[in-house]
Amino acid sequence: MNREISRRRVISLSSASLFASLSGCSSLADQDETEQFTVCHLEIHNRDxxxxxxxxxxxQADGETVHQGTYDLPSxxxxxxxxxELHPRDWFDGTVETLTLxxxxxxxERVGPREIIASQVSEQTEVIYRIEEGGTLGISTLVAGNACTREEQ
Incomplete structure (x- = not known):
C-alpha cells in the first residue's frame, strides 16, 4: 500500500511541476507582441x-539617436x-516602443532624459518642448488624434 501512495504522490508532484513550469508560457507569447506608438509631430514652443x-x-527612438538640433525661437x-514644428518621420519611421527626450x-541646466514608453501614451502621440516664462523647459506629450493622418494627406 505504501508503494501505491508513493506512486500517487509522484504522479501528483509531477503534474504540479509540469503545470508550474508551463504556467508562464502564455505570458511569453504576449511578450513577443511589443507595444508601440507613433510620434506624429514634435513641436517646440517659446511662451516667454x-x-x-x-x-x-x-x-532617441528605441535607444538610437534620431535627432539632435538647435533652434532659435523669438519671444x-x-x-x-x-x-x-518638426516631423519625426523625416528622421525615422515614427513608430517606437520607447522615446527618450x-x-x-x-x-x-539640461532637462531629461525623459523616457516615454508605449504603455504611457496613446497610439498616436505628439511631443511638445515648452519654454515657459523665465526660460524654464517642460517636455510633455499629447494625444495626437488624427494628426498623423492629416500629415499624410
Missing part, C-alpha cells in the same frame, strides 16, 4: 514674452507663441 531663447534638443507676443534652454 520677455526673451528670445535658443533650445538644444536630443531625441512670444501676446497670445502668439513662437514655435517650430532631453533639452536645454540657453545655458541653463
Amino acid at each position: 514674452q520677455h526673451s528670445d531663447h535658443t533650445i538644444d534638443i536630443h531625441v 512670444a507676443t501676446g497670445d502668439v507663441v513662437s514655435d517650430e 532631453e533639452g536645454q534652454v540657453d545655458d541653463r
